[in-house]
Amino acid sequence: xxxxxxxxxxxxxxxxxxxxxxxxxxxxxxxxxxxxxxxxxxxxxxxxxxxxxxxxxxxxxxxxxxxxxxxxxxxxxxxxxxxxxxxxxxxxxxxxxxxxxxxxxxxxxxxxxxxxxxxxxxxxxxxxxxxxxxxxxxxxxxxxxxxxxxxxxxxxxxxxxxxxxxxxxxxxxxxxxxxxxxxxxxxxxxxxxxxxxxxxxxxxxxxxxxxxxxxxxxxxxxxxxxxxxxxxxxxxxxxxxxxxxxxxxxxxxxxxxxxxxxxxxxxxxxxxxxxxxxxxxxxxxxxxxxxxxxxxxxxxxxxxxxxxxxxxxxxxxxxxxxxxxxxxxxxxxxxxxxxxxxxxxxxxxxxxxxxxxxxxxxxxxxxxxxxxxxxxxxxxxxxxxxxxxxxxxxxxxxxxxxxxxxxxxxxxxxxxxxxxxxxxxxxxxxxxxxxxxxxxxxxxxxxxxxxxxxxxxxxxxxxxxxxxxxxxxxxxxxxxxxxxxxxxxxxxxxxxxxxxxxxxxxxxxxxxxxxxxxxxxxxxxxxxxxxxxxxxxxxxxxxxxxxxxxxxxxxxxxxxxxxxxxxxxxxxxxxxxxxxxxxxxxxxxxxxxxxxxxxxxxxxxxxxxxxxxxxxxxxxxxxxxxxxxxxxxxxxxxxxxxxxxxxxxxxxxxxxxxxxxxxxxxxxxxxxxxxxxxxxxxxxxxxxxxxxxxxxxxxxxxxxxxxxxxxxxxx
Amino acid sequence: xxxxxxxxxxxxxxxxxxxxxxxxxxxxxxxxxxxxxxxxxxxxxxxxxxxxxxxxxxxxxxxxxxxxxxxxxx
Numbered sequence: 188x189x190x191x192x193x194x195x196x197x198x199x200x201x202x203x204x205x206x207x208x209x210x211x212x213x214x215x216x217x218x219x220x221x222x223x224x225x226x227x228x229x230x231x232x233x234x235x236x237x238x239x240x241x242x243x244x245x246x247x248x249x250x251x252x253x254x255x256x257x258x259x260x261x262x263x264x265x266x267x268x269x270x271x272x273x274x275x276x277x278x279x280x281x282x283x284x285x286x287x288x289x290x291x292x293x294x295x296x297x298x299x300x301x302x303x304x305x306x307x308x309x310x311x312x313x314x315x316x317x318x319x320x321x322x323x324x325x326x327x328x329x330x331x332x333x334x335x336x337x338x339x340x341x342x343x344x345x346x347x348x349x350x351x352x353x354x355x356x357x358x359x360x361x362x363x364x365x366x367x368x369x370x371x372x373x374x375x376x377x378x379x380x381x382x383x384x385x386x387x388x389x390x391x392x393x394x395x396x397x398x399x400x401x402x403x404x405x406x407x408x409x410x411x412x413x414x415x416x417x418x419x420x421x422x423x424x425x426x427x428x429x430x431x432x433x434x435x436x437x438x439x440x441x442x443x444x445x446x447x448x449x450x451x452x453x454x455x456x457x458x459x460x461x462x463x464x465x466x467x468x469x470x471x472x473x474x475x476x477x478x479x480x481x482x483x484x485x486x487x488x489x490x491x492x493x494x495x496x497x498x499x500x501x502x503x504x505x506x507x508x509x510x511x512x513x514x515x516x517x518x519x520x521x522x523x524x525x526x527x528x529x530x531x532x533x534x535x536x537x538x539x540x541x542x543x544x545x546x547x548x549x550x551x552x553x554x555x556x557x558x559x560x561x562x563x564x565x566x567x568x569x570x571x572x573x574x575x576x577x578x579x580x581x582x583x584x585x586x587x588x589x590x591x592x593x594x595x596x597x598x599x600x601x602x603x604x605x606x607x608x609x610x611x612x613x614x615x616x617x618x619x620x621x622x623x624x625x626x627x628x629x630x631x632x633x634x635x636x637x638x639x640x641x642x643x644x645x646x647x648x649x650x651x652x653x654x655x656x657x658x659x660x661x662x663x664x665x666x667x668x669x670x671x672x673x674x675x676x677x678x679x680x681x682x683x684x685x686x687x688x689x690x691x692x693x694x695x696x697x698x699x700x701x702x703x704x705x706x707x708x709x710x711x712x713x714x715x716x717x718x719x720x721x722x723x724x725x726x727x728x729x730x731x732x733x734x735x736x737x738x739x740x741x742x743x744x745x746x747x748x749x750x751x752x753x754x755x756x757x758x759x760x761x762x763x764x765x766x767x768x769x770x771x772x773x774x775x776x777x778x779x780x781x782x783x784x785x786x787x788x789x790x791x792x793x794x795x796x797x798x799x800x801x802x803x804x805x806x807x808x809x810x811x812x813x814x815x816x817x818x819x820x821x822x823x824x825x826x827x828x829x830x831x832x833x834x835x836x837x838x839x840x841x842x843x844x845x846x847x848x849x850x851x852x853x854x855x856x857x858x859x860x861x862x863x864x865x866x867x868x869x870x871x872x873x874x875x876x877x878x879x880x881x882x883x884x885x886x887x888x889x890x891x892x893x894x895x896x897x898x899x900x901x902x
Numbered sequence: 903x904x905x906x907x908x909x910x911x912x913x914x915x916x917x918x919x920x921x922x923x924x925x926x927x928x929x930x931x932x933x934x935x936x937x938x939x940x941x942x943x944x945x946x947x948x949x950x951x952x953x954x955x956x957x958x959x960x961x962x963x964x965x966x967x968x969x970x971x972x973x974x975x976x
Contacts, residue, residue: 786911
């Protein structure tokens with residue numbers, strides 16, 4: 188008879204583990220003293236053995252500085268402590284106490300957290316620091332789903348130790364991230380403090396900096412973009428009373444003269460169907476989902492951000508409806524009984540027909556991608572019936588995962604693309620068509636992967652058609668698109684920054700720190716200030732290459748090629764070099780950073796040239812005496828111009844790029860929380876465009892009168 | 903220390919801050935393409951379009967430079 192302590196990652200998972208491990212399926216919830224009351228502790232009986240299952244609450248241990256020198260850099264000494272010491276608000280105290288209480292009496296400790304880098308660190312740190320065990324003595328349960336079968340199977344085939352290389356890689360990642368985060372943040376913040384005496388907290392991290400640089404670089408390309416003109420030929424024909432647009436042989440015409448010539452060649456001429464061609468092609472079924480492709484597809488169909496998709500997928504995993512989602516694998520191992528999963532899916536009305544149809548295929552073979560992940564298979568449904576209460580994001584993601592799982596077994600889809608050429612005075616136009624000949628896997632992926640079929644009109648070669656209209660339209664080359672959370676995540680993946688588990692949260696951090704904003708991601712002024720300053724003075728901090736190399740070094744601990752201590756020493760050496768070069772330029776960096784912040788504030792106030800004196804600039808400023816906001820001319824300081832006007836006091840005022848069409852004054856926009864932004868002319872008191880009622884309502888110098896009238900007119 | 907002619911931000915040397923310098927270079931480079939596209943287009947007409955035509959998808963910083971250069975021309 189053996190007594191085990193089983194470490195689970197979360198309370199939900201602990202309950203599931205305990206229910207599966209107890210032979211009766213009814214684990215006993217042990218009563219706890221008051222200080223452990225919040226911790227669910229389960230006792231299970233199995234084959235005469237006793238298993239105590241206790242959940243963690245994410246990371247129960249973390250790193251803090253091991254020094255009493257206060258806020259300084261470099262800071263290289265650290266220690267592992269309970270998370271409630273690092274962060275007093277962290278609720279880890281009773282959980283650590285529970286592990287200590289039960290850990291001392293058991294024969295064996297089993298780590299049953301998620302089998303990945305984070306899970307290994309959570310389990311290994313509890314076994315080491317709370318239960319006082321050597322990692323070589325700690326057993327490991329390895330599973331990819333929280334179904335009873337998988338849990339029992341992993342218990343009966345316990346790994347002799349935790350994955351020590353993986354645990355070491357996880358410890359090293361935490362330590363290196365802590366070292367970089369704390370030192371770089373302190374260096375930036377103290378550079379401002381030491382050089383200007385002002386305190387402004389500026390944070391950055393090992394992966395955050397390079398990721399922010401992607402966004403800032405893209406925004407710079409957009410803001411400095413100058414387009415090139417080009418023309419589109421827009422022609423139409425009328426067939427059976429319906430107007431049908433034609434495509435011109437060239438998507439864009441580069442010069443105005445050529446566009447004019449094409450229009451004059453075609454105008455008032457008839458066209459002839461000169462060629463009808465078709466091409467059949469097959470489209471292979473998609474690859475199984477890994478986390479990246481699931482996040483991408485969920486953004487495409489539901490507009491979910493990567494972190495939202497991950498949250499939904501994790502809740503499905505904890506409900507044992509899908510396999511572990513943090514995987515990069517695109518290949519199913521032979522050990523998974525895919526046929527059994529399909530059989531289980533036949534019990535679900537939504538997938539019944541499709542699953543049954545697949546089961547008639549004698550040799551089921553899923554598609555297979557290049558990416559492998561030895562720890563977990565691709566994301567797939569477990570076959571367990573989803574409860575009727577499953578709703579919202581989880582329901583959508585579950586359907587997407589299950590439909591994809593069905594589609595990977597389907598035959599290729601066969602499509603036919605059609606093209607009908609119409610020649611008009613030697614100029615070629617055409618119509619495009621598309622037909623699905625065999626649905627193949629598309630049938631299994633429905634309602635996803637829908638193809639819009641386009642039929643061609645009933646015309647034969649040699650038929651005449653009348654061109655009903657032809658014009659050329661000017662267009663322009665377009666600036667590059669801004670990143671969205673999904674494309675930024677893909678970029679990080681391409682550049683090998685962060686891990687599949689951390690990328691989404693790094694993007695969230697950049698939002699929460701105020702460095703980026705909006706769904707169509709834009710670097711904020713603060714984000715630009717940080718990147719501009721670091722690019723000029725300490726480019727290593729935001730170097731993609733350095734960060735990528737460090738990722739590879741950490742990966743080499745996982746594979747056993749390098750020792751944790753060596754990688755740590757090397758990264759400290761690299762960080763030391765960065766900090767030394769930073770320290771040499773600390774004063775310049777501090778002043779520049781502060782100046783950048785000031786310059787940006789200045790830009791946010793500047794409206795443009797004063798139309799009255801034509802020498803000064805109009806700026807949004809405040810009265811020293813009354814503290815009220817108004818627009819005035821900078822010529823005032825040189826006694827050149829005394830023009831000024833009141834503006835609304837509430838809301839955020841910023842310059843627009845437009846000038847007033849009535850009086851030529853540069854305009855400004857007022858943004859108020861919960862209200863639609865509105866644009867006003869600062870010269871509203873004398874502008875002919877100001878509605879009469881504004882001037883009638885204008886009393887006691889209150890420009891707020893503008894707001895009410897503009898809102899009315901907008902409605 | 904100097905000031906950027908366009909945005910008045912403080913710069914170490916030169917006439918433009920980094921952002922407006924890139925924008926100015928882009929404006930100058932693309933002028934040739936615009937001349938080719940229209941056959942004939944004066945520098946002033948080009949700047950007028952860039953500064954005032956809201957349908958042209960020019961970046962804000964590039965438009966600010968065009969606006970500044972246009973005012974300088976006048």
